[in-house]
Amino acid sequence: MHAITNSGWVEVISGCMFSGKTEELLRRLRRAEIAGQEVAAFKPSIDDRYGTETIGSHDGAKWEALVVDPENPGPEIFEALNGEQVVGIDEANFFSENLVSVCEQLAEDGRRVIASGLDMTFRGEPFEPVPNLIAVAEYVDKVQAICIKCGEPATRTQRLIDGVPAHVDDPTILVGAEESYEARCRNCHTLRTD
Numbered sequence: 663m664h665a666i667t668n669s670g671w672v673e674v675i676s677g678c679m680f681s682g683k684t685e686e687l688l689r690r691l692r693r694a695e696i697a698g699q700e701v702a703a704f705k706p707s708i709d710d711r712y713g714t715e716t717i718g719s720h721d722g723a724k725w726e727a728l729v730v731d732p733e734n735p736g737p738e739i740f741e742a743l744n745g746e747q748v749v750g751i752d753e754a755n756f757f758s759e760n761l762v763s764v765c766e767q768l769a770e771d772g773r774r775v776i777a778s779g780l781d782m783t784f785r786g787e788p789f790e791p792v793p794n795l796i797a798v799a800e801y802v803d804k805v806q807a808i809c810i811k812c813g814e815p816a817t818r819t820q821r822l823i824d825g826v827p828a829h830v831d832d833p834t835i836l837v838g839a840e841e842s843y844e845a846r847c848r849n850c851h852t853l854r855t856d
């Protein structure tokens with residue numbers, strides 16, 4: 663990944679759960695740090711799976727991140743920045759649409775922005791703001807997991823509640839619910855509609 667101009671740019675790493683999005687984000691942040699670039703990372707305040715100030719991937723890699731308001735992340739992000747050239751944003755799907763203009767402003771200020779997030783909800787529908795962020799990004803990677811049912815490349819997140827596929831009318835974001843998730847392909851992904 664290299665700049666073709668002196669301007670900043672936006673990179674998006676998207677995919678379903680267990681596709682290695684956060685692992686890839688952390689890999690890029692680490693490479694920038696090794697090159698001596700200053701890095702700042704942010705995450706939304708609703709996700710505390712790995713502690714409130716750590717971006718964690720399922721493989722155990724970690725990065726310190728400032729937790730910001732997902733509805734209006736701009737003020738906290740711009741206040742926190744102090745000359746960092748590289749900005750990482752994890753769990754982009756949990757932010758409001760405001761994230762898109764924040765990322766564009768960061769890129770216009772000459773920064774490299776790397777955002778990672780789910781591109782689809784558990785229903786297999788676009789998970790805003792990630793699709794709109796993809797639209798304005800210079801670089802987009804869609805990473806796949808492996809379907810737990812059939813072994814094909816998986817692009818969708820299967821939500822299970824007590825082992826049963828979630829209902830199509832369930833809310834998109836469930837915080838603290840008793841549920842589990844699997845990576846599945848298009849054929850094996852199911853929704854309850856009764």
Ligand SMILES: [Zn+2]
Pocket residue numbers: 809810811812813814846847848849850851
């Ligand atoms: Zn499958």
